[in-house]
Amino acid sequence: MRRGGPSSLRLGWFLAAAAIGGGCADREYKNREHPWCSPWEEEEEENRKIESVCRTICEESASRGAKEVNVLVLSGGGANGAWGAGILNGWRESASRPRPDFDLVTGVSTGALLATYAFLNDPEYDGRLRKVYTKVENRDIFRKRFLPVALFQDALEASEPLEKLIAREITEEVLRRVAAKGATGRRLLVGTVNVDKGCFVPWDLTEIAKEGKLALYRKVLLASASVPVFWPPVMIRGQMHFDGGLREQLFSRWTARSLAACARSRLNLYVIVNDKLGVRSTGVDPNIKDIALRTIEILVDEVQVGNLRRVASIVEANKDAHFFLSSIPWNHRLSSDSHEFEPKKMGRLYEEGFAFGKSGGWREKAPEQEELRAAEADHFEKDLSATGEEEPEGR
Numbered sequence: 001m002r003r004g005g006p007s008s009l010r011l012g013w014f015l016a017a018a019a020i021g022g023g024c025a026d027r028e029y030k031n032r033e034h035p036w037c038s039p040w041e042e043e044e045e046e047n048r049k050i051e052s053v054c055r056t057i058c059e060e061s062a063s064r065g066a067k068e069v070n071v072l073v074l075s076g077g078g079a080n081g082a083w084g085a086g087i088l089n090g091w092r093e094s095a096s097r098p099r100p101d102f103d104l105v106t107g108v109s110t111g112a113l114l115a116t117y118a119f120l121n122d123p124e125y126d127g128r129l130r131k132v133y134t135k136v137e138n139r140d141i142f143r144k145r146f147l148p149v150a151l152f153q154d155a156l157e158a159s160e161p162l163e164k165l166i167a168r169e170i171t172e173e174v175l176r177r178v179a180a181k182g183a184t185g186r187r188l189l190v191g192t193v194n195v196d197k198g199c200f201v202p203w204d205l206t207e208i209a210k211e212g213k214l215a216l217y218r219k220v221l222l223a224s225a226s227v228p229v230f231w232p233p234v235m236i237r238g239q240m241h242f243d244g245g246l247r248e249q250l251f252s253r254w255t256a257r258s259l260a261a262c263a264r265s266r267l268n269l270y271v272i273v274n275d276k277l278g279v280r281s282t283g284v285d286p287n288i289k290d291i292a293l294r295t296i297e298i299l300v301d302e303v304q305v306g307n308l309r310r311v312a313s314i315v316e317a318n319k320d321a322h323f324f325l326s327s328i329p330w331n332h333r334l335s336s337d338s339h340e341f342e343p344k345k346m347g348r349l350y351e352e353g354f355a356f357g358k359s360g361g362w363r364e365k366a367p368e369q370e371e372l373r374a375a376e377a378d379h380f381e382k383d384l385s386a387t388g389e390e391e392p393e394g395r
Helices: 010-021 039-063 078-091 110-120 123-134 160-169 172-182 205-210 214-224 253-262 288-316 343-359 369-387
Strands: 068-074 104-108 187-194 199-204 234-236 239-243 266-273 321-327
Touching (some): 039 068, 039 187, 068 110, 078 123, 078 343, 104 110, 110 123, 160 214, 172 205, 172 214, 187 214, 253 266
Parallel strands (some): 068 104, 068 266, 104 187
Antiparallel strands (some): 187 199, 234 239
16 A cells, blocks of 8 residues: 555545445445454454464474574555665675575565565566566556546556556466475465455465465455555455555564564564655645545554554564664655656666665664654755755744
8 A cells, every 4th residue: 555645645535536426336245144343353363374374484494494584574655666676686786784585575565566576586586576666657557547437436547457467477487486485484475455344364375376376366466456446446255355555554563473472593574665754744735635635644654653663662572583674765756656657766766775775774673753753854954955945834
């Protein structure tokens, strides 16, 4: 799920428009035996599954005599996934902190699309990863629908182009390689949200690959990257699935807790946030649309930062666990909308990520809110100096 930036948060405005323009008949729901379903109860069940996966990771790592358990967490961010793609490829060339062969990779949204490349850790795929995040355009990812008609459909845009891109990238050969890697005890997990139940759903892609379910593998990736209202829901087993970032900006809290408890060696948790942390000051127009969009932007940022703090605290409580963080620097001029796939801007972001990955300049703790405000304020002042503008009143 993309975070930050006013355009990404047109979502709230379109939700309101769709609610006014909607009125479609209720579809048949495939699981009505429980009229009330608590997402917390569902997550408890999924948590037990994740604990089992993590115990397997710990046991297999110990059996190999490994001195470290390495985990990679990839956030959402739409086109800003170019940052994560650059880090992954640049990291391969790092002398100070070589890129490890990860025991566990997790992702949501664009992070889910990055996750297969990161999990396989094969230089053969580096060129394909760069191409996907520096050469694609909007037409390669989505197709806009005629707005008056779209308001009566399930989304404003069609996601068939992304579906075709996933099909080209995730082949039978890729599936076999993921299955082979999974056979060594390593795991690849991505998250979606079942909007019928309201629950975050973890998917073990290594198990899906072992079972040879190529269509399901592709469908889960598409669902994890499908932003509600913009793109249609993905139907899996009769129920609607969307972007995992609706519930978790970072798929990490269950895995971090379980691995910290069972790891017999050093645990390294690497987090790549494909966005900036914090919310930039801006003048909000006093109308319901802009106020709604700004409110959503702040809420999503709070979830992201909250996820980071929670995971960092789990790691910090274990003396053999270590936390490493990267996020897009405040001084990088992002596109105003990560829903827009512009090759030049994505290319610049990729190159900056590549340089970061090669240098290995990871943070070793989650930032506090005051630190985020200070970084944003410093960047704001530099912008004013560069443009010669005066600071707006009331800031």
